[in-house]
Amino acid sequence: MHPDQLEPALAALAAEHRLRQRHALHSPQGPRVNIDGRDYLAFASNDYLGLANHPALKRAMQQAIEQWGVGAGASELVAGHFAIQQQAEAALADWVGCEAALVFGSGYAANLGVITSLVGRGDAVFADKLNHASLNDACVLSRADFQRFRHSDLAHLEALLQKTPARTRLIAVDAVYSMDGDEAPLRELLALAERYDAWLYLDDAHGFGLLGEGRGALVEYALHHPRVVYMATLGKAAGVAGAFVAGSHALVQWLVNTARTYIFTTAHPPAQAAAILASLQVMQQEGWRREQVQQHILTLRQFMQDKSLRLLSSRSPIQAIIIGTNEAAVGMAAALRERGVWIPAIRPPTVPAGTARLRVSLSAGHTAGDLAALLAALQQVAR
The missing domain is CATH 3.90.1150.10 (Aspartate Aminotransferase, domain 1)
Incomplete structure (x- = not known):
């Protein structure tokens, strides 16, 4: 302009x-x-869940600042991966029933980093019309063929999948849609992903902490599958900040090596990890x-x-x-x-x-x- x-x-x-x-x-x-x-x-x-000002989370963060300081100094691949961050990632993976997890600075950064690391030119990505803006931006920036299907319209999505010549395909949806509050037909979407050899990328920003006894949509709908890539934010029900992506060890290792929003950014404050651990404990106990x-x-x-x-x-x-x-x-x-x-x-x-x-x-x-x-x-x- x-x-x-x-x-x-x-x-x-x-x-x-x-x-x-x-x-x-x-x-x-x-x-x-x-x-x-x-x-x-x-x-x-x-x-x-009313955790943003919870005493246990505040206390955990205060104590972690005394032990770990405030800033990270550089990206984790350059300056080192805080042990407490590693502990938080292991706890998150265990909470949602996955092999491994990787914490990002925000849900936006997670969506952008993961989708652009899994698909690119010559590939195809299929997204629900009501997806969050960060998912749409990630799809555009991936340079894959970006096709949008009518909201929760499985027949429309299947018609698009049938026509694509792309070898690598990815379906991207919100588990709970942020402005309407309705839920995606996740089991049916996974069935389509299996039938048409696609990834299913699940943004559970508004389901994590609530669905599946707090463990999210992955647990609520028993969606653990090699094709499913799970993302949840930590600044909503968890009451902290950032986001995490969970899946297999191989997936997380791939992201550590290819997700640009993880590689080329200063790591988040280590005290954030302490608050995440406290949040998971409160979710479990309360x-x-x-x-x-x-x-x-x-x-x-x-x-x-x-x-x-x-x-x-x-x-x-x-x-x-x-x-x-x-x-x-x-x-x-x-x-x-x-x-x-x-x-x-x-x-x-x-x-x-x-x-x-x-x-x-x-x-x-x-x-x-x-x-x-x-x-x-x-x-x-x-x-």
Whole structure:
């Protein structure tokens, strides 16, 4: 874009109610936050289990800083792989039932690094239309033939697979879709991957910590298979930061040697690994957190049954209320903020045009009283 075009382009976004602004958070992440100097009851974070400010995670990180310091200094292949990082990767692999795991700086970096290391020119990659932007970027940058199939449409995907001449194929999907909250037909997708000799790349950013008693979609649907490459983020239900990819020893060794977003970046702080280990321990010991989330989901969905607002079908903590126009969604979010409730208005290009929405994100940190306050605010605003 030419420098002279920046201001007009920003003005155009504002006119379409698509201009986004950052808001200053003056508190730890949690169900109650202080944003721009005002207190809110928040339903915006992906901190599904309420671990982002958990005492055990904070304590583990503080102690690790004393032992391991703050920075890593360089990439792990250059300056060394912290022993505590190795311990965290082994624990993650064990938690999801895989041979090995590799931690990345973010889910975006994991998707980009893994997909571009497995497919390239002359190969083909098939992606669900509602995949996360990071998956789409990874598919484009892989330089493979990039084909998108209609959302969870197995027949459309199979038709595309039948036509491809590519020797190496990869199917990429979200386990739980971040803006709708629905789930991919994973068993059926694996059957197609077997039939058409393809990898199945599974982005479980919003299922890890919740599905499969916290072990994720891989365990929930018994998907352990040499064709499956599993990725989960650690900054959502796990309450920390980063992401990991799990699979066979050979797969992880291949990624260590070829995944550019792993090789050509400074390693993450070693204290992050300590927090990951603490998070896994809490997930294992405090199953009531997942039960609490499920109760909140049931409460919200029962309330919405006889309301005029359109709630998408989802058994996940992601509960999307479709509003329609950008202006209406922004106005509704503003009306909720006036009542002390923070829910983001999600607009294009994150979601398709005409489906702007309120994305309600539920957490184990919310109480029954918090849900009652949310429902009262929604009732008022809907009128």
